[in-house]
Amino acid sequence: MKFNDAVSGLFFILFALLLFYLTRDYPEMPGQSYGPDMFPRLIAVLMGVGGVLLVVKGLKEWSSTPLLELAEWTRSPRHVGNFLAVLAGLVAYILLSDTLGFFLTGAVVLGGLTIWLRGREHWKSSLLIAVVTVVAMHLFFGQFLRVPLPWGVFEDYAW
Amino acid sequence: MDVILQAMGLVFDPYVMMVIVLSGAFGLFMGAIPGLSATMATALLVPVTFFMPPVPALAAIVTATAMAIFAGDLPGALLRIPGTPASAAYTEEAYAMTRKGKAELVLGVGLSSAVIGGLFGAVVLSFTAPVLAEVALKFSSFEYFWLACLGLTSAAFISTDEPVKGLISLLVGLLIATVGIDPTAGHPRFTFGSVELMGGVNFIPAMIGMFAVAEVLRSVTATSPLARVENGHFGNVFRGVGGVLKQYKLNLLRGSVIGTLVGALPGAGSDIAAWISYAVSKKFSRTPEKFGTGHVEGIVDAGSSNNAGLGGTWVPALVFGIPGDSITAIVIGVLYVKGMNPGPTVFLEQPELIYAVFVTFFVANLLLLPLGYAAIKSSTQLLRVPRDVLMPIILMFCIVGTFAINNTVFGVGVMMVLGLVAYVMEENGFPIAPAILGLVLGGLLEDSFMTSMIKADGNLVAFFERPIAAVLGVVTVAIWLSPIVLRMRRKGASPAGDV
Numbered sequence: 001m002k003f004n005d006a007v008s009g010l011f012f013i014l015f016a017l018l019l020f021y022l023t024r025d026y027p028e029m030p031g032q033s034y035g036p037d038m039f040p041r042l043i044a045v046l047m048g049v050g051g052v053l054l055v056v057k058g059l060k061e062w063s064s065t066p067l068l069e070l071a072e073w074t075r076s077p078r079h080v081g082n083f084l085a086v087l088a089g090l091v092a093y094i095l096l097s098d099t100l101g102f103f104l105t106g107a108v109v110l111g112g113l114t115i116w117l118r119g120r121e122h123w124k125s126s127l128l129i130a131v132v133t134v135v136a137m138h139l140f141f142g143q144f145l146r147v148p149l150p151w152g153v154f155e156d157y158a159w
Numbered sequence: 160m161d162v163i164l165q166a167m168g169l170v171f172d173p174y175v176m177m178v179i180v181l182s183g184a185f186g187l188f189m190g191a192i193p194g195l196s197a198t199m200a201t202a203l204l205v206p207v208t209f210f211m212p213p214v215p216a217l218a219a220i221v222t223a224t225a226m227a228i229f230a231g232d233l234p235g236a237l238l239r240i241p242g243t244p245a246s247a248a249y250t251e252e253a254y255a256m257t258r259k260g261k262a263e264l265v266l267g268v269g270l271s272s273a274v275i276g277g278l279f280g281a282v283v284l285s286f287t288a289p290v291l292a293e294v295a296l297k298f299s300s301f302e303y304f305w306l307a308c309l310g311l312t313s314a315a316f317i318s319t320d321e322p323v324k325g326l327i328s329l330l331v332g333l334l335i336a337t338v339g340i341d342p343t344a345g346h347p348r349f350t351f352g353s354v355e356l357m358g359g360v361n362f363i364p365a366m367i368g369m370f371a372v373a374e375v376l377r378s379v380t381a382t383s384p385l386a387r388v389e390n391g392h393f394g395n396v397f398r399g400v401g402g403v404l405k406q407y408k409l410n411l412l413r414g415s416v417i418g419t420l421v422g423a424l425p426g427a428g429s430d431i432a433a434w435i436s437y438a439v440s441k442k443f444s445r446t447p448e449k450f451g452t453g454h455v456e457g458i459v460d461a462g463s464s465n466n467a468g469l470g471g472t473w474v475p476a477l478v479f480g481i482p483g484d485s486i487t488a489i490v491i492g493v494l495y496v497k498g499m500n501p502g503p504t505v506f507l508e509q510p511e512l513i514y515a516v517f518v519t520f521f522v523a524n525l526l527l528l529p530l531g532y533a534a535i536k537s538s539t540q541l542l543r544v545p546r547d548v549l550m551p552i553i554l555m556f557c558i559v560g561t562f563a564i565n566n567t568v569f570g571v572g573v574m575m576v577l578g579l580v581a582y583v584m585e586e587n588g589f590p591i592a593p594a595i596l597g598l599v600l601g602g603l604l605e606d607s608f609m610t611s612m613i614k615a616d617g618n619l620v621a622f623f624e625r626p627i628a629a630v631l632g633v634v635t636v637a638i639w640l641s642p643i644v645l646r647m648r649r650k651g652a653s654p655a656g657d658v
Contacts, residue, residue: 001586008587012327026346034612036341036348039605043330043337050327071586073380082379086554090575093558094568110555117379117547133552137559145210147563
């Protein structure tokens with residue numbers, strides 16, 4: 001996902017304007033002409049200037065650089081799938097870990113992702129690796145470091 | 160002397176030594192796998208060090224990075240892929256030597272010069288940091304403001320050939336740092352009503368996302384098949400190394416000096432140190448024509464330089480709280496978490512902890528010899544670890560590590576979002592290191608800026624009134640203006656009529 005620099009520049013200019021909008025009703029400090037909005041606005045100004053410089057640079061290269069150049073992997077369904085599988089794994093963990101617990105969510109996310117990446121024919125070893133890793137992580141983080149990893153459905157069997 | 164003995168007592172403790180050996184093995188593994196860098200090793204270690212007392216926590220990071228920087232040489236020499244960016248400068252050369260059948264020699268020389276460079280960096284760190292800290296004690300918020308500016312600008316300008324992109328990346332980091340309750344008036348900023356965001360974006364999930372999750376995404380979308388290492392058996396790794404080191408002892412010293420100096424510059428770390436040392440080595444060599452054909456000279460320079468650079472980067476980090484590279488940026492975050500606010504006062508209040516860091520540097524670099532030797536011996540196995548198994552496990556480790564910081568999945572969300580942001584940024588040529596520096600230093604920068612503004616009652620001239628502040632300020636502003644001046648000079652130099 002490589003954009004022409006003019007596109008990136010435009011994005012940061014708009015983003016800088018958004019920052020001004022978001023900081024519009026921040027209170028002033030009594031007796032001072034600046035307050036909590038000063039630093040973010042300073043960042044926004046610099047970001048806007050950077051954006052303008054990028055637009056200038058991008059326009060110079062306009063004829064040689066396309067608006068948006070997709071990386072090689074985006075044309076391979078397999079790799080697009082890999083990319084989405086990683087994100088899906090993260091989202092699944094965020095949504096499910098509290099209810100299902102670490103063991104189940106972890107094994108499903110890790111097992112699923114490993115099976116996807118290695119191919120379905122290796123599902124037995126992939127699942128084994130996932131279960132062993134999840135148990136090892138639970139021993140290390142949950143038991144040794146005392147991180148309260150959620151038990152979820154195994155609440156009654158918590159040790 | 161008392162403090163040094165006390166520090167040694169802290170380090171030579173069975174628990175700390177165990178942490179050092181384990182993190183050393185971890186660092187070697189991370190460095191040897193292409194794509195997993197010393198920075199990523201540090202990022203993944205942080206959630207574990209979160210639960211440790213300061214000394215083992217810092218010892219783990221020092222050891223893992225020292226090992227990882229050397230281990231980056233292994234795939235460089237065997238596969239022609241640098242394991243970490245710090246080995247990139249001489250990967251071609253090292254691979255050319257392997258092709259000539261000198262794999263043992265190049266790895267032996269790499270290991271020995273790494274150990275010597277690392278020890279040199281440790282000596283410089285131990286002797287200069289306390290002296291500089293005494294100077295730094297006289298600093299006020301004005302000096303700190305300029306130091307933070309100087310550190311951040313050099314980071315933005317050095318890390319990329321497009322300073323604008325470095326600058327924007329830095330601003331993104333600074334902006335993320337403003338999320339939460341602001342330090343002067345206590346007003347919530349950019350929280351969008353979320354209670355979780357009121358506390359700000361914790362740097363640990365952010366850093367894991369930007370360095371580790373982004374790398375996992377890059378790895379699973381890599382389309383070119385990975386080179387496979389041939390079955391090889393290494394003979395005596397140290398045969399002939401003594402002769403090479405004797406012949407090039409001046410290169411060893413030069414590489415170490417350049418490495419430490421470049422490392423101490425804010426914004427430049429081991430990778431840049433290695434590039435500079437390799438270039439210097441070629442320029443002053445008696446046989447520059449041999450460079451690139453499998454000549455060991457440049458490897459002596461650059462191999463000692465990148466490990467020496469590690470020690471160098473800790474100087475500004477410990478003394479001023481200004482990181483030299485992305486690894487020390489993470490270290491500064493860790494120091495804050497441990498309640499050791501980096502800066503000169505640490506040298507007065509907890510000198511034994513600082514000296515323990517110095518002692519660890521010596522221990523880690525001496526330990527590099529046996530552990531590095533074992534890594535060379537097992538490198539063919541190390542390089543065969545399948546990526547498709549490793550990446551999901553790393554992702555799971557990121558999730559659990561992030562969760563462990565605040566015990567909520569909110570951090571996992573932050574990690575995912577910033578991982579995606581970092582991925583898109585890097586695709587478009589925006590470097591990530593400045594963003595992390597911005598995130599870590601944002602609080603200090605805003606704090607010292609606002610304090611100075613209030614002290615000076617809004618008068619900007621006050622930023623230049625104290626002598627040290629004035630010098631730092633002028634240097635910083637000069638760096639800011641340098642791209643414009645360079646551009647004007649380039650225009651002025653063009654032939655007449657070509658305007």
